[in-house]
Amino acid sequence: MSATDNTQPPANTQPPARAFACWTTFDELVRRVVAEPERGARAWLRTTAGLVVLLITLQLFTGLLLACYYVPAADDAHTTVAFIEKAVGGGAWLRALHADGSVLLPCVLVLHLLQQLWRGAHRRRPVAWLGSVALLALVFAAGGTGYTLAWDARAYYTTHIAEGLVGGLPLIGGSARLWLLGGPVISTLTLSRFFALHALVLPFLILTTIVARLFIFRDQNTHDASAATPDEAQSAQTTNARPPLTTSSLSPHPSSLSFWLRAQLARNAVVVGIVFIVLALYAAKYPAPFGPSADSVPADYLPRPGAQFLWLFELLKHAAGASASFIGLVLPGLIFALLALAPWLDRRAQAATAWRRRAPVLLVGLLSLLVLSLTALALFDDAHDPRAHDQLARQTAAEEAFRRAPFIPQRARTSDMSGTATQTTNTTNANTQNVNSNMNNAPPAAYTQNCAKCHGAHGEGVRPNPKLIGIAEQPHRTVADIIAILNDPSAYGLQKPMTSFANKLTDDEKRQLAEWIEGLK
Amino acid sequence: MADRDETRHDKAHDETDRGRRKFLLLAPLGVGAGIMLTLITAAARFLRPQVTSATGATTNQWLPVAPLAELTGTEPLARTVSVQQELGWTQVREEHPVIVLPREQRVLSAVCPHEGCAVTWRADAQEFLCPCHDSHFNSAGARTSGPAARGLDQLPSQVENGVLKVRWPATTEPNQTVNG
Numbered sequence: 001m002s003a004t005d006n007t008q009p010p011a012n013t014q015p016p017a018r019a020f021a022c023w024t025t026f027d028e029l030v031r032r033v034v035a036e037p038e039r040g041a042r043a044w045l046r047t048t049a050g051l052v053v054l055l056i057t058l059q060l061f062t063g064l065l066l067a068c069y070y071v072p073a074a075d076d077a078h079t080t081v082a083f084i085e086k087a088v089g090g091g092a093w094l095r096a097l098h099a100d101g102s103v104l105l106p107c108v109l110v111l112h113l114l115q116q117l118w119r120g121a122h123r124r125r126p127v128a129w130l131g132s133v134a135l136l137a138l139v140f141a142a143g144g145t146g147y148t149l150a151w152d153a154r155a156y157y158t159t160h161i162a163e164g165l166v167g168g169l170p171l172i173g174g175s176a177r178l179w180l181l182g183g184p185v186i187s188t189l190t191l192s193r194f195f196a197l198h199a200l201v202l203p204f205l206i207l208t209t210i211v212a213r214l215f216i217f218r219d220q221n222t223h224d225a226s227a228a229t230p231d232e233a234q235s236a237q238t239t240n241a242r243p244p245l246t247t248s249s250l251s252p253h254p255s256s257l258s259f260w261l262r263a264q265l266a267r268n269a270v271v272v273g274i275v276f277i278v279l280a281l282y283a284a285k286y287p288a289p290f291g292p293s294a295d296s297v298p299a300d301y302l303p304r305p306g307a308q309f310l311w312l313f314e315l316l317k318h319a320a321g322a323s324a325s326f327i328g329l330v331l332p333g334l335i336f337a338l339l340a341l342a343p344w345l346d347r348r349a350q351a352a353t354a355w356r357r358r359a360p361v362l363l364v365g366l367l368s369l370l371v372l373s374l375t376a377l378a379l380f381d382d383a384h385d386p387r388a389h390d391q392l393a394r395q396t397a398a399e400e401a402f403r404r405a406p407f408i409p410q411r412a413r414t415s416d417m418s419g420t421a422t423q424t425t426n427t428t429n430a431n432t433q434n435v436n437s438n439m440n441n442a443p444p445a446a447y448t449q450n451c452a453k454c455h456g457a458h459g460e461g462v463r464p465n466p467k468l469i470g471i472a473e474q475p476h477r478t479v480a481d482i483i484a485i486l487n488d489p490s491a492y493g494l495q496k497p498m499t500s501f502a503n504k505l506t507d508d509e510k511r512q513l514a515e516w517i518e519g520l521k
Numbered sequence: 522m523a524d525r526d527e528t529r530h531d532k533a534h535d536e537t538d539r540g541r542r543k544f545l546l547l548a549p550l551g552v553g554a555g556i557m558l559t560l561i562t563a564a565a566r567f568l569r570p571q572v573t574s575a576t577g578a579t580t581n582q583w584l585p586v587a588p589l590a591e592l593t594g595t596e597p598l599a600r601t602v603s604v605q606q607e608l609g610w611t612q613v614r615e616e617h618p619v620i621v622l623p624r625e626q627r628v629l630s631a632v633c634p635h636e637g638c639a640v641t642w643r644a645d646a647q648e649f650l651c652p653c654h655d656s657h658f659n660s661a662g663a664r665t666s667g668p669a670a671r672g673l674d675q676l677p678s679q680v681e682n683g684v685l686k687v688r689w690p691a692t693t694e695p696n697q698t699v700n701g
Contacts, residue, residue, distance in 0.1 A: 054556070061560055065567050069610070076611075083610035089566040259538075262545035269549030276556050410611045 027257050032214045034264045043267055048112040050268030051275055052135075055105040056210070058279075059142075060203060062098040070149065072195035074188035077151035078293040079410045085290055086407040092287045093280075099288035100279055102143045103307045109136045110368055113339065117361040126343035131213030133339045138206045140332070143308055145198040151191060153291035156464075157303035159186050159194070161316075161328075168325030186464050290399060295467050296474070299494050302391045304382070311374035314381075335367070444516055446509040450501060459520045465497070469520045482514035571609040583679065583686040592623035592685065597642050597649075597660065599631065602689050617689060619676060620649070622661070628678040628687045629662045635669040649673065 021027060033049050069088060071080045084091035113132055116122055122129035147158040163186060167177035182189035257265070292298060305313050312328060319327045338345075346360050382388045443458065454465040461467025471477045476492065485492050487502040487510075501510070584602045591598070603616040618631035618639045631639045638653035648665065649658040656667030663672040677688040 058560075061564075065564055068568060080610050087610070089569060090563045091567060094563060094567055257546065259542055259545070262542055265549045266545045269552040273552040273555070276559075280559065407610075409607045409609070 029214075030257055030261060030265055034261055034268060038264075043264055044271070045115055046264070047268045047271040048108055048115060050272045051108045052105075052112055054272045054276060055101050055108060056206065058097060058101050058276075059105065060207075062094050062101065063199065063203070065094055066098060067199055070195075072149065072192050074151060074191050074294075076410065077149065077191060078295070081150045081152070081290060082402075083407055083409075085287065086403065092403075093283050096283035096286060096288040097279065099306070100283050102139075102146060104275075104279070105139050106136060106143065106308045109139060114361060114364060114368070117342070117364055118358070122343045122360075123346060127217040128213055129343055130340055131209055131217070133336060133342075134209050135206065135213075136339075137336045138202055138209065140308070142198060142202040142206070143306065145194045145202065147305070148191060148194040149198060150290060151294045153294065153297045153301045154289065154303050154305075156294035156297050157301075158305065159190060160464075165325050165328040168322055169329065170322070170325075173325070287403065290402075291395065292398070292402070295461060296470070297466070298474070299492055300391060302388060302395065304392070307375065310378040311371040314374040314378040339364070444509070444512045446505055446513055447516060450504065451513070454497065459517060468517050471520065472518045477518075479511070479514045479518050482517055483510045486510050486513065582688070583681065584689050585684045586619060586628055586678070586687050587621055588684050589626075589680060590683070592621065592626060594623055596644060597622050599642065602687055604689065619687060620662070620673070621685065626678070626680065626685060628676045628685070629673040630676055631673070633669055634671050634674060635667070640673065 033053060038046060066084060069080055069084050069091075071077060081095075084095055086092075109132065113129075113136065116129060116132065144158075144162065148155045148162075163177055163181060166180050167173045169176055178184065180190075180193070181187070182193045291301070291303075304310075312332070315327050315331075316324055342360055382392060443452070448457070451468075454462055455468050456462050459468035459471075461469075471482075481492070485494065485498075486500070486505065488500055489495075489498045490500075505513070584604070586600050586602060587598065598621040600619050600621055601616050602619055603614050605612055605614045620629040620631050620640075620642070621627075622629065633640050633651040633653065633656055635651065635654055635656050638651050640649040640651045640656070640658065642648075643650050647660050649660075649662065650656070651658075651667065651669065654668050656669035657665045658669075658673055659665050661672075662675070664670075679686055679688075
């Protein structure tokens, strides 16, 4: 019966198809990625592998494109993302695809793990299982580091939370924080570091994990598993064992894939096609979130993480003090360790009752349910807290207004003149003149003594403290407001290290300061 | 290894079966090709090169090179004309090195016509030398030796209110080559 499959006369086959099968490892690849034959609903459930392939390819592809414009430096990052969102053809769509894919990928990977657990595949193929768990952890890490890159209000808070979580670890907290940030404070060094992790290190590790899982490490009984149906087992015997998988690419036939594998490949393609279309339409309708620049985060801004981190966000609301680091880092670490060890923890269950065999899947299912309910709780909280609800609505409105406004290019740097240059003509010199006028307009002595340390000698800001340049254009920042802030910053929602200057400055000094700050452009 | 019922199929069934098998392989490839085509189209749109926001004002205008008062002596003077333009998310300064010959009040482009390096003046030999491939030009900008096919290009210039100005970019002008 295998004759019909393996010995099609080469004369009947089209040369391109044969060449494709001969000179590529396409068949090999399909055998590794597409699950072994099964029937009906189960076969459809096992299309998660195809979805993982789709989403990882999509993340790599869109990520590479975004990297063509993105600049990982604190001064430029927000501008370049705004440029991608507003000025580049299809930029908003590609960024939305990247953001939505980053939420969907962990979900699909959890489903993938769940169905592997359900079938007991983690016991039969522990190496493949380990690969999947590692992939999930790496994908979460990639999602986490990705938030920092936009350098918007959300990035500002996410990075601070990462800093706090890592810094709160027992014993290693202090130095781990320094290593994460690249210095004592969140700065452009932190951004470069997160970019290197997100765009180079993690994709490399993810690809390595996939290649290792598919082509390097092999589970002992993979071969038996792929010949699981009686027919196949029999055919394997009658043809005196199938050739080793690695040599199948040398077969002279157009494709040696069995009917079942082809059918399963088609099922994967159907699911992948549908998910891609839905994702593409969703990304076209809803752009990825993009808040105000991290340099000028409004005091009342409410940050919310992406959907795949909402459960952690909800947990952290209730985590006091040092327990936050435990919940934010140690707990996820323990969950991943437990998942990774599942094949060995679950070994004895092999011969046990059906109920015992399904215990791990129930456990992980319960865990997933918990994560889902925490996510729902986080969403419910925001929807039913009028203050949060209104603020989030305001933020959405502000974001939409920002999107509608035309893109404003960054001012040119004036320092990169070549050595021989003596005569320079600016055709668009408005920006340069502004810089000059700021420099000429010396700050009042009270500013230099009290404010310059945090807000910069000319109001340009010293990270992470906000800059004052352009503050006049923000709401609630008139001269009277600034005087009021100097008297009582907490009334405007400003927190430490901004302190009250009510008794440290005279009224004249405050007015002088406020008027000077208001004039900063 | 194929479909269970396949043994009972006669030849006609084998033919339709072969068609089905082919379809089951081609359909997934089609889906993959469709997705890749969508993404590649988006990528082409996304990566399309930026054009400068150069309006008529920034092209072909007279840019000051040096006041006439500075044009003393006989040695050529190195100057740079630059135009600042919006490009993509930032502003770029397009700089062009030029050479002013003070006696003739002429302006030459310092860009070597061979491969575009900037030539330098060597006072001891009284010649211009291109550092990249050893093209030599005399003090008037004419080619003396080396791989350059012609002398340094002369840029259209004029004196306005006591300032020597040069037209830049001079793309619409035919290259006026300095001859011997």
